[in-house]
Amino acid sequence: MTKASKRPVLNDVAAAAGVSVATASKALNGRQHVNEATRLRVLQAAEELNFTPNPFAQALNFPVTGTIGVLTADLSSRFVLPILMGVEEAFGAGSTSVIISDARNDRVREQFILQTLIAKRVDGIIVLGADANPRQSITQDVPVPVVYAYTPSDLETDCSYTTDNAMGARLAIDHLVSRGRRNIAMLNGEPRYDAAIERGNAAMETLKKHGLELATGEVLYGDWSERWGRQGAQALINSGLPVDGIFCGSDQIARGVVDELRANGISVPHDVGVVGFDNWELFSTTSQPPLTTVDMNLEDMGRAVAEELQDAISGKPRQGLHRLPVQLIPRESTASVARRSSHPAA
Amino acid sequence: MTKASKRPVLNDVAAAAGVSVATASKALNGRQHVNEATRLRVLQAAEELNFTPNPFAQALNFPVTGTIGVLTADLSSRFVLPILMGVEEAFGAGSTSVIISDARNDRVREQFILQTLIAKRVDGIIVLGADANPRQSITQDVPVPVVYAYTPSDLETDCSYTTDNAMGARLAIDHLVSRGRRNIAMLNGEPRYDAAIERGNAAMETLKKHGLELATGEVLYGDWSERWGRQGAQALINSGLPVDGIFCGSDQIARGVVDELRANGISVPHDVGVVGFDNWELFSTTSQPPLTTVDMNLEDMGRAVAEELQDAISGKPRQGLHRLPVQLIPRESTASVARRSSHPAA
DNA sequence: CTGAAAGCGCTAACAA
């Protein structure tokens, strides 16, 4: 009965190459003062033995450990996942590993997780929220750099990344106007979300720049649901206003709008152009017609945050709130068509 | 300029308590042969200094490292996330940390990730797939225990957990029958998925046990979409068959069915009872009426897999394919109502 | 250019 073959350690490599561990170490780590020939021998020995250095032993010699922690407020959130994927991608390629913990919207749990993370000696922490309203800073509770994603910190001295909601609204309105729409309404989400407010205000300002106003005089707030989209559309229809463009606070709202309009014999995009927000493909691409919408590029945000944290860890911290650019995805719900407005009908 | 205060190490605790590191170690780890009084002193010193042991130094002394790896085929999959949350919850409470890596459906990337994980000395690996079709085993490529979740391994000697699709179909059919439905059709997903086949076959068998047959003679296969749900419903209507119950392979299909039936003036559940699969709340609860559906309890699966891996790591490996029970969630789409079938109409 | 030796923080025999 043979003993289970243990993993090779540096000593084994050194022996196989006929050198000391010290030399083997230098050779493998690309240090200088090693004869090129011996370096090659060491490298080859390591290769043959299938040697990988024990990261725990390495960590013992270095101040950084090569792991970072991600603290999510709510893993199941649709916004969190893409960001997480971006983070994962940015770090996964390199040699840092990502420990993910979900606080499940529980403050107590969050504190516990933070303790655990720092006990595990993470080099830095990413705090990942599910909405755009600022949250309480944790930076002072923790001895490592922290970067906030999506949900910014309430401290200006922290480093946060979030979405440029105003830009999204601007793009949406500009797009509708460029498609010849002049009577634009906005069906927004819940006003208790900063994201909704930012989108709403920017929409109004942008219209003003075009010398226009909202068809309804003001932004219509509701919640983020399809149901509200249907209700809102119905209300617009009932109002008798000559609305020819609707900017929605989310794709779900837009989906409801499109369905309701169609149900009332109003053609999208022929009679009314509709723009959504989020590019949640489940809704934006399966809608009939598919939705023009604003994509927040959340995976990019994940990558950006990851790089920011890397920098902070290596001693180049930045501070402030960074708003990442968004992108308009044009689809059929605002396609250019010969329209009523060019030949004003009854 | 004061030097940045280093983290306290065991030595500091020992000094503060006036004992040696050895004693301090024993005291903190609950070993015996320590005077209760000194143990208390050590504990208190540790508390005051806010000491947490360096996990890397600990790992150096133990065969296990306290980290496990999760290899996901596709992090963005709706099925993967709940399982992941279960895993996270099961481990997160304890002291093992979970490293998540997403292969993005890329075999090459998958191999790379595996190398990385074993280089990081994970104690075990969970392979998390996005569908129920067996996948190639990786167990032999890796020196640690592996447990497969959702997507089982193609090796019977591996340990896999997946959904009991047959049970789901059984529950669905039993439920429809118990609600008095006798002319049941099944609109299933894509036949290239084992999950679809298993659900389809079990549905037929269960009907047979009730002395019934599918209203259409056979299972109708399509894809997993709302669109197919609408098409299928339309086809059933056109067929003129007296269908009073429809079992759908997914909630999305069911959603399409319900919408199409309503659009044709057919009442759910009054005229036709509809059962979905997945309990994807986005669809199941917002559908009108809300859907009776089968919940796969994926978070439980995550927990089960986590425990299984724990056991395997501590030397109690199990093998074979485990099918986890599912659960019927009754909602309005099959509510009991005075129905046509009791007073057969024209 | 190479290797012996010390040490990172902790645990575990073994003495005392």
Place this chain on the structure above:
DNA sequence: TTGTTAGCGCTTTCAG
């Protein structure tokens, strides 16, 4: 019951 000592696997002076 306690402390001394020797590692775990690796990196890094510092002699040679």
